[in-house]
Amino acid sequence: MQAVLLGGSNSVLSHALSCGLEQQLEVANLALGATTCVQNLCEVVRNEERVRNAELIVTESNVNDVGCLKYFGRDIRFVENSIDLFYRELFRLNPNVVVLILPVKANPFETRDIIKCINERHLRNADLYGFMTLEIDKIFESNGPDEADLLMLDARHPIHSYMYHLGSNIGRYARENRRALADHRTVHSEQVRLSRSPLSFLRAEDFEHCKRTRKSNSRFSEDVILLEGDVSVPSEAIGRTLLGVLSWSDNFSCMRLSNGDEIFIKPFGDLYSFNEFVAQPVIKLGCLVGSFYGDMQDTTEESIHLTRRSAGELADEWEIGSGNLQFSAPVGLVGFLLTDGSVGGELLNRPLGRKDVSSLAPSPEPYRRTIDNYVKRKRLISVSNAVLNRIIDSAKVLAEHDVEEARKLLKVALQIDPNSSRGRAVAKIIKVKMASHTGVR
Structure with a gap:
């Protein structure tokens, strides 16, 4: 049985959610750590047929959707609009979606009010499109703050064993209800008119006159172009809005986008990563993209993997005299996530109503008792x-x-x-x- 997993680091950690799912289903794990629903959206666009044909989709991004407000300080409506766009595109392709709402520990930047707003936006979309929901955050909260602490590795990650059994339960449920899920997809394809998607992904191979290479590791393999000089953005991107950039550089790098009379400078980490483009510029005729070889203080916006604060800490760690991170490596560009800005018409006349499947969540009590007993015995x-x-x-x-x-x-x-x-x-x-x-x- 085919499934697709979308999410952040909670979907990447070993012996956790993905591993539990894989015990029951054949899983295409499209998750990437330290990313929001916009990365999930990017993978839906890049893997449209796989998502359309999957028998089940499991997605989690509320944790990082909350976190991006801390990193970028953006308006919460910006994040809510991104969430809406993600779920709309997902429903356009497949109705069999399990939405996980995972726990986040509140702090001065990520307050309970912000967490509540983001979580409610996910649930609102699940209700609109008739998706299944699993509110793990409420299950943990119902056991009190001390008990919840025992079940969390840190502020954003439940313990591996709990997530493993959660994934296994979801997979088992899908297998037991395979026929009903298939019937649901059939009804969906008959009732929903698949309107044109406003989204597209501009791949490395679409850029001309560039040095292209193949980068791979144990999980990913991508065509990458090294931006060693300025490169013209392909004509098919003109008039479209840049939502995010998928990159894979050999070291910390920085991209310079010269777009008419505007210049945008965006830093990237040294990992395979997806970064939202906060400014969301509309690509103009003659737009050029290249690498920026300056320091972090000259960037026009930050990234989750590299903020001005973290860059300063790295500079101190590496004993750089200026105390400021200098970029010397070319950007390894995988591609751009673009939209034409249109919505494409309503898919539904009324909300379908979400299905609560929180009964699939393991009881926290055995895990709490095991941890508590371990602490006492050891x-x-x-x-x-x-x-x-x-x-x-x-x-x-x-x-x-x-x-x-x-x-x-x-x-x-x-x-x-x-x-x-x-x-x-x-x-x-x-x-x-x-x-x-x-x-x-």
Whole structure:
């Protein structure tokens, strides 16, 4: 049974989501780390027939859609419009889509309100197009913040084992409902008129008079042109809007786009990567693209893989005297994601209603208990009684100023020694203070 996986690093990590899916289905994994729904959209455009013919599509991008606001500081409506465009194009080709809403830990840049807005936009589209949804974020939240922490590798990635079993459950569900999914695709093809897509991908081979090479690794293989000088953008791109750039350079590199009286300078990392073009210029006649050999401070916009802050840190690490990253390698260009800006007409007269398949999500409890038991048995933190008591006393003092942080600190102490009478006494004090703060009696 054929499936396509679209997403970011949660779909790339080994022994996690993709591996679980592959235990049940034949999976074409088109995911790429540190990318948003626009990269997913790019792969849908580049692999139209594969997406159209797949029996199931699994997609996750809410985590990185939230993150791109942090990196680029763009208007949230910009991201919401990108989400809408992605789902519209996906539905145009295939109705059998599972949308995963994965957990993101809030921080000062990625607030709960922003996370909620982005997640709701995904769910709104799923409701419009009748997609299946799995809200893992709500499942984790229902177990409380401490329990959710145990199930997260970091702010953006649930633990591998949980994601593995999630993927396996989705794959098993697809196999058990293969006939129903096939019937759904048949009805979809009869009811939905496949309007012309406004999107296209300009490949390396479309550029003339360029040095072309083939780059490959264990997952990807692409034709790449090295932008060693200025190159004319092919005529078929004129009048179309540049949404993103797929690149694969040998080192940190920077692209210069000379478009009429406008100049755009965009940096790339040294990995195979997709980067949204924030400015979204409309390509003009005579547009030239080449490599920029200057420093990071001269760029007109940043990339997820390379911000001005991260470039400065790299410069310090490499002991570059200026403290600023200098670009010396040519850009390895794979292609441009373009749109003509049209919508192409409505595909539906009314929302189809999403199907909640959250029952496929594994219960977090066995994973939580396993991790908790491991910590207790291994005693990962080994300290003397004197140090342990110092931690407990610090939690007691901290409770006078920040009871929530004091609770977290005390939790560390009680994981070291759950039977500490001193720790239990302070726990009672903190519990009373928390109750008074919340008005609970």
